[in-house]
Amino acid sequence: MKESDYDYYVHWEKFDRRLDCWISHENLRLLNNEPNDEYPIIKNTEDNYDSDHEHAGIDKEYLREHEENTKLKTINQIKFGKYLIDTWYFSPYPKEYQNIDILYICEFCLSFFKENVELVRHTEICEIRHPPGNEIYRNEKISIFEIDGNYFRIYCENLCFLSKLFLDHKTLKHRVNLFLFYVITEFDEYGYHITGYFSKEKYSKNNVSCILTLPQHQKKGYGKFLINFSYFLSQTEKRTGTPERPLSDLGAASYMAYWYETLLKVLINYEKLSIQELSEITSIETYDIVACLEEKEIIKSMANGETVYYINPKHMKFILEKLKHKNSDLCRNKLHWVSYDYYLALYE
Template sequence: MPAKVAVSPTEAKSLLVIKFDTKSIHYENYKKLLLDLECEKTFIGVLTEEEADTSLTDLTPDDTQLFDKAKKVVTRTKEVTHAFSDPVLSNQLHAPPPQPTTIRNVYFGNYKVKPWYTSPYPEEYSCSRNLYLCNACLKYMNSDYVLQRHRMKCAWRHPPGDEIYRDQNISMFEVDGQRQPIYCQNLCLLAKMFLQSKILCYDVEPFLFYIMTEYDGTSCKILGYFSKEKRSASNYNVSCILTLPIYQRRGYGAFLIDFSYLLSMAERKLGSPEKPLSDLGLLSYRSYWKKRVAETLLSMRSPVSIENIAQATSMVCDDVISALEALSVLKYDMKKKIYVLHIDKMNLYHVCKKWDEKHPQRVKPAYLRWTPYIGEAKISDLLSKEDILLPLSKSS
């Protein structure tokens, strides 16, 4: 296929002339092809030289000023969003928490709730704007029609566990995460929408769940819950605690905290919640610790020590010290160079009275019917100590 370069005498432009063999099969498609050797400046001849001038896209001072202004707006938006994502700050600012990226509304029973945070529901449900939950078995659906069909067939009237406490219409159920993994996973997914610090949602086997319910004449509706590890190396009596937003500010959170320490007392252990706590959880625990220590100091007789208070309340010494400092009871004696307890009974009485006015729902230890959890390894140890296990017979 011969080719030669020809120079035009009139325009003084170098042209590449490609001549095809007339007998070639490509002759009909490519009779003649001319390439301008200066076409690199004009994007292979698509644009004119004026249109291909890249200097027109250089940033001007006005463009830089506009970019800096937009950057400040985005930074301010992030700061406001972070402030509203905190439940405490959002209440102070009288603004609702920010909407999650996908689910906008959660229909739970007869209530419509706006979630505070994103929960890792399966993709087919998290992509929906509305999420529908059965208030009995906590099964999640993406359609109101499916929910109504489910309610016609759902036979659950209470959580799938043992009822260990009942005071009139208030009950507490203990649910094993290993025996009821689906129910506990659904409960954790629901809690994740209102707890920023909660991480585990599907690994529920190592935990026990204590669910607070209220009997409404037909079924036990869920008010809140807390979970704890079956075997905690740090003696944590609470791993996660939540009162549903539709039942908050009724004293149920304090009831759950008090109940967790009642279980620690039944186990004859000192307990403390797992750290870090959420902002609302930290406020609730500090208030409870102050009341519990103040109540104990009023009932104790001398001598009073931090160890004695810890044994009487089932609280660890660090939490007792925190409560004593908040009550202005623990002070440093400059002369003796030691810490001493200065007890003002009127102040302690005022703290207890204020607590009782805000939290009428109290835990009554006499209504507890519960045995501490004993794992399979513990059972084997107990049986071996009692000589109940028969020794293996030696082969003759």
């Protein structure tokens, strides 16, 4: 075969792997491999990652093996409901569903097919119109379902396969029966359409293990809503929570934005408040509070050794603008939920 008969997989240096793509030979241009003398070459001498870095807490050997095994996207797009979506990363669907251009997925039961005709045939007999499990929250056109991976294994495994297409370092090595899944949907006369979800491990102090807003529903506020809801459940349980590390670049930015807004809304109403009291009010872990306030330069150390909150005009302008908008707080009387009984572990 000639070179022109091949497609080429391209990774852009210094950019996230979600931008990787296949291109034809005619779109390739050979460049000189010599480095450009105009720009210095910077070498990393050591890996100093903080706890929120995308690779923090991941064993280097595992990371190397993971990146090697997931180097290539083997599914280019998915057909999901009325959307045709470009994928970002490799997902370990069964072997017979790899190396295809489009994977066809039922948006209600998450069954997947290689051909559109199979999906069409499936939709004619599929009676499912909402996620399994319990509907625990409904407000206007949004519903949230709690799904126990122990009772709905196939659905939860398919949800993990789907989310892995858009999350780089999500691992599927743990059994889904160890997790609870909270799926957010938009509902209309046709059914309940998935927009995103988060999961949490049943026996962990973390209130989120994995979180995703599907690409076609991003920029609608669902990511913030899911983060808010995870802390809403933590407040109901009267405990603090934090997301499992590592966080992706998008996840870290979303959490920092949520913490910043939530903490400012509380701080402007108090003249004196300790970090511990702030944690009890918001259910945000103390180390996340400190990290956020330091990042935003809200904590200041005085000459006498005391630490104070300093909310400058920029912070005030930000929070006053947020308070002008429609109240996005969750309604407690719309939540119908009982927290997981951790003693059930003996029987699962």
